Amino acid sequence: MVVFSMVATHADLNLETVALLSNGAATVANSASHSPTVSGTVVLATCNRFEIYAEAPAPEDLEAARSAVVAEISHRSGLPERTVSDAFRTHEGADVARHLFAVSSGLDSAVVGEREIAGQVRRALISAQEDGTATPPLVRLFQAASRTAKDVATQTALGSRGLSIVSVALDLAADLADHPDWSSKRAVLFGTGAYAGATMALLRDRGCTRVEVYSSSGRAEEFAAARGGVALTAEQLPGAIAGADVLIGCSGSTTPMEAVELEAIRSESTQQLIVIDLALTHDFDPGVGSLDGVELVTLESVRLAAPQEQAEALAEASRIVGAAAADFETQHQARQADAAIVALRRHTMAVLDSEIEKVRARHGCTAAAEEVEFAMRRMVKQLLHTPTVRARELAAQGREAEYLAALDALYGISIDLPSVVADAFGEETPDDGASPEDCPVDHTRAG
Numbered sequence: 001m002v003v004f005s006m007v008a009t010h011a012d013l014n015l016e017t018v019a020l021l022s023n024g025a026a027t028v029a030n031s032a033s034h035s036p037t038v039s040g041t042v043v044l045a046t047c048n049r050f051e052i053y054a055e056a057p058a059p060e061d062l063e064a065a066r067s068a069v070v071a072e073i074s075h076r077s078g079l080p081e082r083t084v085s086d087a088f089r090t091h092e093g094a095d096v097a098r099h100l101f102a103v104s105s106g107l108d109s110a111v112v113g114e115r116e117i118a119g120q121v122r123r124a125l126i127s128a129q130e131d132g133t134a135t136p137p138l139v140r141l142f143q144a145a146s147r148t149a150k151d152v153a154t155q156t157a158l159g160s161r162g163l164s165i166v167s168v169a170l171d172l173a174a175d176l177a178d179h180p181d182w183s184s185k186r187a188v189l190f191g192t193g194a195y196a197g198a199t200m201a202l203l204r205d206r207g208c209t210r211v212e213v214y215s216s217s218g219r220a221e222e223f224a225a226a227r228g229g230v231a232l233t234a235e236q237l238p239g240a241i242a243g244a245d246v247l248i249g250c251s252g253s254t255t256p257m258e259a260v261e262l263e264a265i266r267s268e269s270t271q272q273l274i275v276i277d278l279a280l281t282h283d284f285d286p287g288v289g290s291l292d293g294v295e296l297v298t299l300e301s302v303r304l305a306a307p308q309e310q311a312e313a314l315a316e317a318s319r320i321v322g323a324a325a326a327d328f329e330t331q332h333q334a335r336q337a338d339a340a341i342v343a344l345r346r347h348t349m350a351v352l353d354s355e356i357e358k359v360r361a362r363h364g365c366t367a368a369a370e371e372v373e374f375a376m377r378r379m380v381k382q383l384l385h386t387p388t389v390r391a392r393e394l395a396a397q398g399r400e401a402e403y404l405a406a407l408d409a410l411y412g413i414s415i416d417l418p419s420v421v422a423d424a425f426g427e428e429t430p431d432d433g434a435s436p437e438d439c440p441v442d443h444t445r446a447g
Helices: 015-022 025-032 059-077 081-087 094-104 116-131 136-155 157-161 165-176 194-205 220-227 237-243 259-265 286-290 299-305 311-363 367-396 400-411 417-424
Strands: 002-009 040-046 049-056 089-092 186-190 210-214 246-249 273-277 294-298
Touching: 002 015, 002 059, 002 094, 002 136, 015 049, 015 059, 015 081, 025 040, 025 049, 025 059, 025 116, 040 116, 040 136, 049 059, 049 094, 049 136, 059 081, 089 094, 094 116, 094 136, 094 311, 116 136, 116 194, 136 311, 157 311, 165 194, 165 273, 165 294, 165 299, 186 194, 186 237, 194 210, 194 220, 210 220, 210 237, 237 259, 259 286, 286 294, 294 299, 311 367, 311 400, 367 400
Parallel strands: 186 210, 186 246, 246 273, 273 294
Antiparallel strands: 002 049, 002 089, 040 049
16 A cells, blocks of 8 residues: 655645635545546645645555546546646655645644644544545554654644734734724624634634624524624624624635725724634635725734744754654554565464474374474574664665565465455464474473
């Protein structure tokens, strides 16, 4: 198997393109996993990134697997396959873990050190597990990413700053407001997802107690009740917008509010309005920023205004991420080495057991038979020592494929990694000192 990732982010593309690619993101994992060249997928889609982590059965399947994912995204987004393919950077090998660990730790975000992304990485894995598209290697990858994010948060100043895309957006809104005191403001929040929840919490921390929530999905009442807000119906929404000081979009609606619509609703209002659009696909038409008395804060505004973290904190966080990625790759290679070792041992012990049975059939459980068995087992143990050491050495050098090829060429041992790896960690591993109960052997003599 081989794990790879396809990455489209704010670092390389404008957010409009990322949004187009993300259309139908929720169904990409299930659909792509139906391809024979894609064993599993986990999709990470946020306000400024769309990333697919996938597993192909073998290295030679990687290009076909990538093409299958590209075709699925093209189908869902309506973009040509060539456009989709060019939009993604592909990571393979150790680069997959290194990138995801940096993402999960907030080092690849518009707001360096942001907190929301770690939760989004966890939820991406949970969603894939619920849908049945997360294979064991992908689960291990994402779990390690979450552990790394926790280490960065607890061991560096990035975690203590507590910055997020939402917090920077609210800071911008306060800077633009005629009266920055949040306790006097009336806010209307669109959406009930993760960003909406984070927004509610931060508004409450800043003293804003008048928060009304609208969601076209019908989840506003439950969401608002759990967080101290007030749910709005479609009929109540225009009146709330007319009297609001702040509108915050977190829903990613397919029908954004047009400038002319907002202007009509606010026609009799003389108070300033701050519009914060945190939805990747926009809850508000960008034209609202040109209306009199309206200030617009977008994700691009947040990216440009995000403060740079101290070099020392960034360097330490990068060191933690790098070390975690290297350790993950070492464990991955060791897992492959264990699979090869178990396969060789199983093959060798099968031959040994066959020969020992011949000795017992001829001599029975005599002292002579015991001596022969003891000598044979000790010889096999010595013969296996060097191949075992070499397996681990080659794995540490990233050359485990050479070892697997040698086993196939010399012994005809073809290794099915998923099943043999399980054996390597304690399931049905052959005991190279085992013998039938009716003819016990003193293996302590093997020393």
